[in-house]
Amino acid sequence: xxxxxxxxxxxxxxxxxxxxxxxxxxxxxxxxxxxxxxxxxxxxxxxxxxxxxxxxxxxxxxxxxxxxxxxxxxxxxxxxxxxxxxxxxxxxxxxxxxxxxxxxxxxxxxxxxxxxxxxxxxxxxxxxxxxxxxxxxxxxxxxxxxxxxxxxxxxxxxxxxxxxxxxxxxxxxxxxxxxxxxxxxxxxxxxxxxxxxxxxxxxxxxxxxxxxxxxxxxxxxxxxxxxxxxxxxxxxxxxxxxxxxxxxxxxxxxxxxxxxxxxxxxxxxxxxxxxxxxxxxxxxxxxxxxxxxxxxxxxxxxxxxxxxxxxxxxxxxxxxxxxxxxxxxxxxxxxxxxxxxxxxxxxxxxxxxxxxxxxxxxxxxxxxxxxxxxxxxxxxxxxxxxxxxxxxxxxxxxxxxxxxxxxxxxxxxxxxxxxxxxxxxxxxxxxxxxxxxxxxxxxxxxxxxxxxxxxxxxxxxxxxxxxxxxxxxxxxxxxxxxxxxxxxxxxxxxxxxxxxxxxxxxxxxxxxxxxxxxxxxxxxxxxxxxxxxxxxxxxxxxxxxxxxxxxxxxxxxxxxxxxxxxxxxxxxxxxxxxxxxxxxxxxxxxx
Ligand SMILES: *[C@@H]1O[C@H](CO)[C@@H](O)[C@H](O)[C@H]1NC(C)=O
Ligand SMILES: *[C@@H]1O[C@H](CO)[C@@H](O)[C@H](O)[C@H]1NC(C)=O
Ligand SMILES: *[C@@H]1O[C@H](CO)[C@@H](O)[C@H](O)[C@H]1NC(C)=O
Ligand SMILES: CC(=O)N[C@H]1CO[C@H](CO)[C@@H](O)[C@@H]1O
Ligand SMILES: [Zn+2]
Numbered sequence: 001x002x003x004x005x006x007x008x009x010x011x012x013x014x015x016x017x018x019x020x021x022x023x024x025x026x027x028x029x030x031x032x033x034x035x036x037x038x039x040x041x042x043x044x045x046x047x048x049x050x051x052x053x054x055x056x057x058x059x060x061x062x063x064x065x066x067x068x069x070x071x072x073x074x075x076x077x078x079x080x081x082x083x084x085x086x087x088x089x090x091x092x093x094x095x096x097x098x099x100x101x102x103x104x105x106x107x108x109x110x111x112x113x114x115x116x117x118x119x120x121x122x123x124x125x126x127x128x129x130x131x132x133x134x135x136x137x138x139x140x141x142x143x144x145x146x147x148x149x150x151x152x153x154x155x156x157x158x159x160x161x162x163x164x165x166x167x168x169x170x171x172x173x174x175x176x177x178x179x180x181x182x183x184x185x186x187x188x189x190x191x192x193x194x195x196x197x198x199x200x201x202x203x204x205x206x207x208x209x210x211x212x213x214x215x216x217x218x219x220x221x222x223x224x225x226x227x228x229x230x231x232x233x234x235x236x237x238x239x240x241x242x243x244x245x246x247x248x249x250x251x252x253x254x255x256x257x258x259x260x261x262x263x264x265x266x267x268x269x270x271x272x273x274x275x276x277x278x279x280x281x282x283x284x285x286x287x288x289x290x291x292x293x294x295x296x297x298x299x300x301x302x303x304x305x306x307x308x309x310x311x312x313x314x315x316x317x318x319x320x321x322x323x324x325x326x327x328x329x330x331x332x333x334x335x336x337x338x339x340x341x342x343x344x345x346x347x348x349x350x351x352x353x354x355x356x357x358x359x360x361x362x363x364x365x366x367x368x369x370x371x372x373x374x375x376x377x378x379x380x381x382x383x384x385x386x387x388x389x390x391x392x393x394x395x396x397x398x399x400x401x402x403x404x405x406x407x408x409x410x411x412x413x414x415x416x417x418x419x420x421x422x423x424x425x426x427x428x429x430x431x432x433x434x435x436x437x438x439x440x441x442x443x444x445x446x447x448x449x450x451x452x453x454x455x456x457x458x459x460x461x462x463x464x465x466x467x468x469x470x471x472x473x474x475x476x477x478x479x480x481x482x483x484x485x486x487x488x489x490x491x492x493x494x495x496x497x498x499x500x501x502x503x504x505x506x507x508x509x510x511x512x513x514x515x516x517x518x519x520x521x522x523x524x525x526x527x528x529x530x531x532x533x534x535x536x537x538x539x540x541x542x543x544x545x546x547x548x549x550x551x552x553x554x555x556x557x558x559x560x561x562x563x564x565x566x567x568x569x570x571x572x573x574x575x576x577x578x579x580x581x582x583x584x585x586x587x588x589x590x591x
Contacts, residue, residue, distance in 0.1 A: 053379035060369035068354035073506055074499025076581035089574045102140055104198030106214040107207035109133045113179040113248045120155045130156040130244055141221045143228040154256040156244040164237035170271040171237030176217035177246035180209035181558050190560045204563040211555040211564040213276040223576035236584050243529045254529035262535055270537040272493050275530045277542025278522050282549045286362035291501045294524035294542035296347045297484035299428030302477035303441050309470035311418040322420045330404050332444040338400040340389045344375040346430045347521040348397045354520035397523050400429045423477045430483045445472050481531055489521040492590045493539045500579045545575035
């Protein structure tokens with residue numbers, strides 16, 4: 001620091017000397033100036049490349065909807081000749097009450113399944129309620145069960161086949177599951193109406209399975225029964241397929257059904273599969289009603305670590321017990337979350353792009369521009385990823401989740417724990433796979449194993465020789481599942497799904513809607529029976545065509561007071577009724 005001059009005369013000399021010293025300083029230190037300049041120049045270049053990036057975003061046109069074209073509303077021919085049936089489905093009080101009765105009867109049969117329930121031949125008594133359920137369906141839908149071809153797979157899996165007259169047209173497959181999740185005993189008192197009563201309060205029908213998903217199963221059967229009554233003649237076959245243990249991984253039901261279907265019809269033999277899934281809801285960003293049909297499903301992997309260490313008395317403990325060692329693994333895991341990634345492969349990118357091009361000015365223009373470039377432009381992508389990452393709800397649509405859900409270990413307060421187990425649940429991102437998830441999981445365990453001189457056996461392969469101090473063993477805890485192949489949302493099959501959705505909801509359900517209904521692909525956060533059906537068709541849609549402003553809040557799925565709005569149930573029924581007719585033509589095929 002320069003000291004203050006003593007008097008006025010000294011000022012100029014002091015300035016002079018200061019200048020001189022600066023000159024000297026520069027001469028002595030020019031290297032640093034040059035490098036400083038380089039840093040400055042570099043940062044300008046960087047800034048301006050960012051500026052170019054932002055400029056590119058600003059120049060992006062937003063009026064090109066080709067990335068997500070709106071498909072025209074599409075009604076079946078019959079609608080123009082006589083619309084009375086579909087209008088009755090949606091608006092006639094007598095029809096509504098009959099439909100309520102059918103759904104209530106289905107809810108009244110307790111078709112609970114539990115995890116690890118033995119297979120049907122091994123414990124037939126545990127599955128008897130499904131026999132009651134079948135009797136109920138047979139008496140409620142007599143035309144289907146007497147006139148159509150019905151097969152049972154592994155006793156309780158149902159395959160209804162309404163043959164089409166044109167064998168060149170692949171059959172459509174509508175599907176749902178017969179089973180429901182258990183009602184927790186200690187919540188029984190909290191239900192407004194008993195969970196297997198099927199109570200209807202004039203708006204909602206309550207009960208376990210009312211919205212997951214006997215509503216869909218009954219809607220499919222009601223639609224088919226109606227079409228038989230009306231002498232509909234399918235050119236394209238219709239399959240109704242119902243598993244019976246979807247809530248317990250589907251290995252008894254859908255897995256066996258898939259083998260049967262593949263054997264009977266062949267690979268890639270189905271026009272499209274429509275199963276339970278997302279539906280119509282009010283989008284948070286635009287405030288508009290959007291129809292979401294899930295074209296993708298994340299993968300699933302429960303990974304387990306067993307650690308065995310020598311036991312002993314806890315008065316002379318080692319520095320780290322197996323519990324401490326496992327905790328260190330858990331600590332490493334939780335501090336190393338999966339990075340979010342949003343590639344063009346992810347249906348959520350197309351979802352948001354569909355909103356960007358089709359909801360007018362509901363999304364600010366610059367945001368729309370960034371969204372449209374996010375599939376190929378790094379800067380735009382990072383901006384979008386940042387906003388998706390803000391909430392856990394959206395973050396995990398674009399990244400693998402990991403959650404340590406189970407720890408077991410320790411026997412006694414004064415004995416060293418010899419064996420400890422940890423299980424972490426992963427929902428694998430669309431862009432990733434099981435191998436990547438395994439590798440990352442193992443790498444954290446390996447860090448701890450190496451640090452403390454322990455062995456490591458990973459999926460049967462020895463990575464570090466077991467030692468006297470102990471050994472980690474990693475394996476699957478349950479069946480792992482790769483992320484599903486993403487179904488098309490740009491072909492004719494999609495066009496019909498979208499078009500019939502617009503017809504049903506714009507023409508009939510919400511005739512006063514003052515904007516076109518956007519139908520967009522999405523991702524299913526949970527897994528469905530469709531996990532076993534990938535070989536049958538690439539056009540798999542996890543789609544419950546019904547409107548709910550906020551389906552989790554409204555339907556209480558898997559929870560106390562599970563319920564379905566009867567309006568929503570009838571919308572699903574109206575959709576299936578129109579959809580089966582609308583696709584009954586070679587025009588609905590991909591060329
Ligand atoms: C149903 O058909 C009738 C008679 O053709 C017609 O007047 C009416 O507008 C139609 N309703 C709808 C919603 O299209
Ligand atoms: C429903 O069935 C399950 C399995 O059979 C049984 O454990 C449960 O108690 C039943 N629930 C009610 C409310 O009857
Ligand atoms: C699908 O096909 C592949 C190849 O033929 C086969 O290995 C696999 O088991 C099939 N998947 C199912 C669920 O049947
Ligand atoms: C009847 C039938 O095909 N049963 C099979 C269903 O799938 C299980 C595997 O989950 C097989 O063990 C059964 O044989
Ligand atoms: Zn379900």
